[in-house]
Amino acid sequence: MDIVQPKDLEQSLGLAKRRHAELCRQNRIFNARNRIIGGDAEAWDIQLHDQKIREATEKARHETFAAEMRRSDKTTCTLEDRERRDRKNLCKAITDFQQSLQKPESRREFDLSDPLALKKDLPARRSDNDDRNTVSGMQRFMGEDLNFHERKKFQQEQNREWSLQQQRERKNARADHKRAEDLYMKTRLQFDETAKQLQNLESATRKAVRAAVQEFNKSQALESAERKSLEKKQEQEDNLAEISNLLRGDLLSENPQQAASSFGPHRVVPDRWKGMTRGQLEQVRLVQKQQVQEKLRIQEEERQRDQEWDWQRVQNARTSVLMERQRRRQQRDLRRALDCSNLGLAREQLLQKKLMKEVCTDHPTEDYFTQFNTRSR
Template structure:
């Protein structure tokens, strides 16, 4: 109101009430956003995002308009620059054409003062260095006339060419004559060589015929010698076979292979023999020896039967005693091993029982500690009702 002062209590109350109402309204809006599952999951402010998108579009439109204006201005400037460049090039061409026309019409090379120094036709217009062979200007020191450079050199060269041609024709004719002479000499040499070759062939043929005759005679002689040698070998072989047959027959019929016992009888006595001739005893002698040996064996067995039986019984008794001793030792060892195994099992069981008892005590103590110290403060229902009551 216009009549109230700035520090009026009613106005302050209204302002505070309005501020409180605004805070409550914002708090309700915040609670609606916080407790809304979709908004809380997405985690964004859609209105703020829409505002940002709208501002961004406005900014982009402004920037686009600015860019388009700048681009249009740049195009205009480029067009103006192109027109100015074309005008400048056209003016330069016109100026260059005018300069060339002026030079062509008013600045000819012939009108220059120093044209004679650079005239391309100066040598053609100048006087020749030598007008004749006896030109007085052609001094020795002038180096204008050398040997073979006279003005009549064309006719002289023509005469020299004709002379050279005559010389070449003469040389060609001489070469042809020499070639004909050489050919005649070669033909004569070939005829002589053919005659010599024919004579050599005749001599060679006669020599071959002579050698062939000698070879035939030698072959006939060798055949005769071979036949004689073959006949001699056959006779020698036949004689050798007859001698071998006689020797084999004599050996078969002799005392050595027939094993005649009379040949081994020694002259030193009846019971003695010659070692290198003795072939062993006869079957009758061997039979007699075996009969005597068998009789001796039977006699010995008859005398030693009782002793042999006693020996066998003693060996069997010793063997049974040894087996009994081994069985007793094995049974004793097995009993000792079983007792040792039982003792180890008892020790192991006692150790396991002690360990289990100790673990049980430790577990009970830990559980008691948890129940008395850790899990002593259980939450009540009031503890769970204090959540999700405000947006803060």
């Protein structure tokens, strides 16, 4: 049995302290919520101080707002009391005004509810000519003829006036008729006299006109006969001249000079041209032959040019085929070389894998990974 020495106790106590400190350190380090190691404590203190200042400022601002609200509430209550008092005084003033200046007797519709209306009202009928005697009042009826005497007197006076007026109108009408008849007779006599004078004047004028027309017709007949004879003579002369011109002119003789134009020897007058001469026809045929020969020459040149182009096209195609064959041959050689190289690399890789399997036999297990991050040191 071993004896426990004080030195052993001290060592055990020191070891226990170190273990406890290590556990506390691990708790501080591995606990992300309570860990402060690796952080800026001064910055955190400054932030905490700033936060306290903001809270104090916010609290002071809220208190200021509360005081302002209390003052506003007090002012509002005072204004409401004043408004209530003013409204009460206004209602009282309105009531006094109505009682003193707006009495029921001064209203416009007071007569509808006046208790003394019957005493103040007029009687239903004061006389036959009362304006208030309407049909609905049944104070006057049809057929009573209350104004018989006045109406009869008025009708007699009216008949007398009508009779006098008719007499005056009849007398005036007779006078007007007589004046109209006298005026008509005078006018008729004047018209007859004027018509007689106009008839005599018309007869004389007709005689003079008839004589003048006869003289004019005679002179016109003489002039017409003379003009016809002259026209006939002129027509005969014109016909003879036309026949002579046709016989001697260039139209029937077909003179080629008549088609010559004043714009140059190469121009002709279309309506006088009789066709080309023999020399002109030969010149045209010669030009046509030259054109045919020129066209044949151009066709031959084009044929030769086409043959040359065809030969060049065939040569180019042959060259392209040869170059394509050479390119394919080179690609085939390159592919073969690449395949050989890849095959060699594959063999080397396979040998390397086999070598690694034979040499590297120690593989890591889970215990190897769990030994990390277990201490704070």
